[in-house]
Amino acid sequence: MLDLAFVRNNLSLVEEKLRARGADPAALLGDFHSLDARRREAITQSEQWKARRNDLSQQVGQLKRTGQDATALMEETKALKERLDELDATAAALDEQMRQSLARIPNLTRDEVPAGKSEADNVVVKTWGTAREFEFEAKPHWELGEKLGILDLERAAKLSGARFAVYKGAGARLERALISFMLDLHTTTHGYTEILPPFMVNSKSLFGTGQLPKFAEDLFRCDDGTEFVPGEYRDNDHWLIPTAEVPVTNLYRDEILEDSKLPISFTAYTPCFRAEAGAAGRDTRGIIRQHQFQKVELVKFVRPEESDAEHERLTRHAETILELLELPYRRMLLCSGDTGFSAAKTYDLEVWLPGQALYREISSCSNFEAFQARRANIRYKPGGKGKNEFVHTLNGSGLAVGRTWLAILENYQMADGSVRIPEVLRAYMGGLERIVAP
RNA sequence: GGAGAGGUGGCAGAGUGGUCGAAUGUGCAUGAUUGGAAAUCAUGUGUAUCCGCAAGGGUACCGAGGGUUCGAAUCCCUCCCUCUCCGCCA
The missing domain is CATH 3.30.930.10 (Bira Bifunctional Protein; Domain 2)
Incomplete structure (x- = not known):
């Protein structure tokens, strides 16, 4: 498997190496930049919501420990959850897509490897x-x-x-x-x-x-x-x-x-x-x-x-x-x-x-x-x-x-x-x- | 195959719903002390990933994957592995 960050930063080199193998870069990489950007955005979103949930849940815990009523906060957090589940699912799906895509890309041949078809x-x-x-x-x-x-x-x-x-x-x-x-x-x-x-x-x-x-x-x-x-x-x-x-x-x-x-x-x-x-x-x-x-x-x-x-x-x-x-x-x-x-x-x-x-x-x-x-x-x-x-x-x-x-x-x-x-x-x-x- | 007990950081070992990425011990690193070392003391000490020029911050990870819950190392389900006994077997 290639390193994700390496592919991101050396996309044209990767494409060139894939062509040298006789592989089709478009089929293997697809719209790499778009997928990469969407994946990262989704992860960031999902994690920000998780941070909010964790924060609220901790407040619930604090209220309960001091014997106060936490019902309102619990309701609020519950409402948060639906949106969070959605964001989380999107992020997981994009991450999986990226993982599978990377898993199917062959290794890059070294420069001294002669070009050839067969x-x-x-x-x-x-x-x-x-x-x-x-x-x-x-x-x-x-x-x-x-x-x-x-x-x-x-x-x-x-x-x-x-x-x-x-x-x-x-x-x-x-x-x-x-x-x-x-x-x-x-x-x-x-x-x-x-x-x-x-x-x-x-x-x-x-x-x-x-x-x-x-x-x-x-x-x-x-x-x-x-x-x-x-x-x-x-x-x-x-x-x-x-x-x-x-x-x-x-x-x-x-x-x-x-x-x-x-x-x-x-x-x-x-x-x-x-x-x-x-x-x-x-x-x-x-x-x-x-x-x-x-x-x-x-x-x-x-x-x-x-x-x-x-x-x-x-x-x-x-x-x-x-x-x-x-x-x-x-x-x-x-x-x-x-x-x-x-x-x-x-x-x-x-x-x-x-x-x-x-x-x-x-x-x-x-x-x-x-x-x-x-x-x-x-x-x-x-x-x-x-x-x-x-x-x-x-x-x-x-x-x-x-x-x-x-x-x-x-x-x-x-x-x-x-x-x-x-x-x-x-x-x-x-x-x-x-x-x-x- | 059946019955039971387990799997927590480099190692040992607590923790049975919230202040827990996780006590304590040990190991390791750095510093202090020393002529030097031991001992002692102090500080630090996992991995991955996301945001960020950076400083830093977030998220996830307590065998693996699901689930319940506002919240899971802790409760439930499935699986994997280890140990003990029984059965079977080369």
Whole structure:
């Protein structure tokens, strides 16, 4: 969420940034100045009447205490009430309108974010590793996985429908090995604290990180016998998390963090659940796009002045996983049109997939600045004194485990259809060096 | 799921309709005292928002949301959370 006062004082900048995202400022901001003025006027009016009521009520109390008759004053105050209720309702309605309007405005992208409409306008920042030369035709992971008996998409469909996977034998163990390998590296060398959060969260949490209200249709909601009402954020409903970002960032919702404890770095392994509404027909083969996938996430709470540097560090932490696994990748700086709702700046890491001869996103590392912190009310006291300020939040995949799994299959495949295990994973695989067909 | 007890400021803990944004203790900050410190004393010490150039003033907040009342921390309703006992359960 953007700061109301900031929007008021920088309206043309906000409009310009919205246009850069491909959003329509008129639709999002409406007649901002008018609403803002009417809201403030209504609040002032209502509060002035409340002050009068409070004053009269106190006089009533004083009369009663000294045993005098207060009937006249009570009648007068009662008469005041009707008008007050009206003013109060108007003020509350305008305030709510402003709140909802602000909640739907995306974050402003930073100036170094390139202008662009779509994925095609993202900029390659760097490329790491070289794509392997194959002396045979590289196969896609779904063929490799099915042949090796470690991936069963047919039976997964029987159990749960399309976009689910069953991993088996060495395939299941490879997934588990990747999770352990990633968590171990992040919690030791990279200094993150491991979190194992709930896999279900309430709508307050989803509002905090920005998934609600705009992206409700991308989420799985548990049926509590109630409906989601945009603008109402409950603490007693349940949604499946689309990413660990939600529970981990919301750990500190409505809290004031100690300056001396910052920056705080958390890593968490969780499954992620996504409805993939609007992705019908896309990536239907293989396990690129699933309703459930596993992910190791990195989350940071930092002081505003250090969020840029921490963003670079966090991205490097994700890249390190790819480098240790010796998977070629490139780092993309997302353009304004492709940057997510809550993010001010995002790097995507794309891994090379020889079976499909293309780069695919395997990690997304974002700086949200104060956008999420403002929604979730996460603050700190700079220097331990004075006014509370919002922290900056960051997060990134480190990495998406399912996509790492399939990248290993495609990059490490041999002519006979077997798959070598990357060196760094072998200890996690009980010494296994190669997955071969049964 | 059933029965009961609770949720008040950084913490502890009073307050059951008015003088309560809230006693008291403690913590913290500043000052006095001291060679320095401890102790002591004094003063101050929440958040958000609205008006205002500012000084300052108003409003709201005692788990959350509604309601009753001229007036609610206090009474009523719904919900959330914590604790105890029972039931169920991995």
